[in-house]
Amino acid sequence: MGKILLFYKYVDVQDPQALAAWQRSLCTKLGLRGRIILATEGINGTLGGSDEATDEYIKQMDTHQLFKNIDFKTSPGDERFFPRLRIMIKKEIVIMGIDPTALKASDAAPYVTPEEAHEIIKNRSKDLVILDTRNDYEIEIGTFENSISPQTRYFREFPAYIDNNLETFADKEVLMFCTGGVRCERASAYLKNKGVAKKVMHIEGGIHRYVEKFPDGFFKGSNYVFDARVSDKINDVVLGSCSQCSTPSDYYVNCRNAECNNQFLSCATCKNQFQESCSKECAELVEAQKVIVRTKPARIEDIIAQSSCTIGE
Secondary structure, eight states: OEEEEEEEEEOOOSOHHHHHHHHHHHHHHHTOEEEEEEETTEEEEEEEEOHHHHHHHHHHHHHSSSSTTOOOEEEEEOGGGSSSEEEEEOSOSSOOSSOTTTSOGGGOOOEEOHHHHHHHHHTOOTTEEEEEOSOHHHHTTEEETTOBOOOOSSGGGHHHHHHHTHHHHTTOEEEEEOSSSHHHHHHHHHHHHHTOSSEEEEETTHHHHHHHHOTTSSEEEEEEOSSTTOEEEOSSOOOOBOTTTOOBOOOEEEOSBTTTOOEEEOOHHHHHHTTTOSSHHHHHHHHTTOSOBOOSOOSHHHHHHTSSSOTTO
C-alpha cells in the first residue's frame, strides 16, 4: 500500500500544454495513476502510487518554480484506486462556469485553520452560517453539523444558488468548506464579492485537514472522494440511506447497467438482491443481457479482491 495525493494550486500558468506533457512524462515514469487538471489558473490533481513514487512526485513538484510549497494531502492507497492516468487541460481547474480572469482565486475570503474553524463552530454565534460548497451526492453521506447544502448536482450551479439565496447570507458570518479547499477559493470570492455577508471565511485544507485534527469533531459521516474508495469513513455516523429500501447506508455503487451507470446508495441486502443495479428495471435488463453490463471494479473492495495484494500490504 502506498499513498493517494490530493493537491491543487492556483497560480498563473502561461503554457498548460507544456506542463501537461511534463506531468504525463513524470507520472508515467513513476507509475502514478489518477487525474490532473491544468488551466491557465493553476493545477488540480489526485494521484495514487507507491510511497516511493508519490514521494518522488512531491519532490519533483517542489523543485518546479510554479509548484513550490503545495499542500499535498495524503491518504492510504496506491495506483490501483484509479483506472488510468488522465491529464486534462481546461479553462478552470474546477468547473464553476465563470472565466478565471473575471473571478480570481486571489480574491478569496480569508482562511481559518481547522483549529479556528472548530472553535468557531463550538462557540457558534447566532449570526454564523456554515455553507457546504460541495454537490448533493457528496453531502448526502457526510457534512458538518447544522450546515447548509446548496442542493447542487454540479459545481457550476453554485453561483446561481448564491444569487438566488442572498438573503440567507445577508449580515451573516459565513464559514465555507469543501473536500480539500480548491472549490472554496473561488466560491468564497464569489460570495464575498456580492457584498451581503458580514464576514466570509473558509476552512484551510477543507474537510480533509479538519478531520485529521478532529476525527470526532463537528463533521459527521463519510467524506466523499473521487477515486475507487468513493467514500472515506470518518466516524460511525451514517447520514445516507439506501435508495431502494431507505435503510441507513453510506455505501455508493454504480449501476451494473453501464448504459445507466447511476451512482446510488445501497444497503448490503439490496446490493445483492438487485445485483448492484439501481432499480428492478435495470436489474431485469442486466439479467436479460439487453444492455451493456459494467464489469470493471467500481469500488476498492473489488479492486483489492482481484489483486494478489491485500489491503494491509
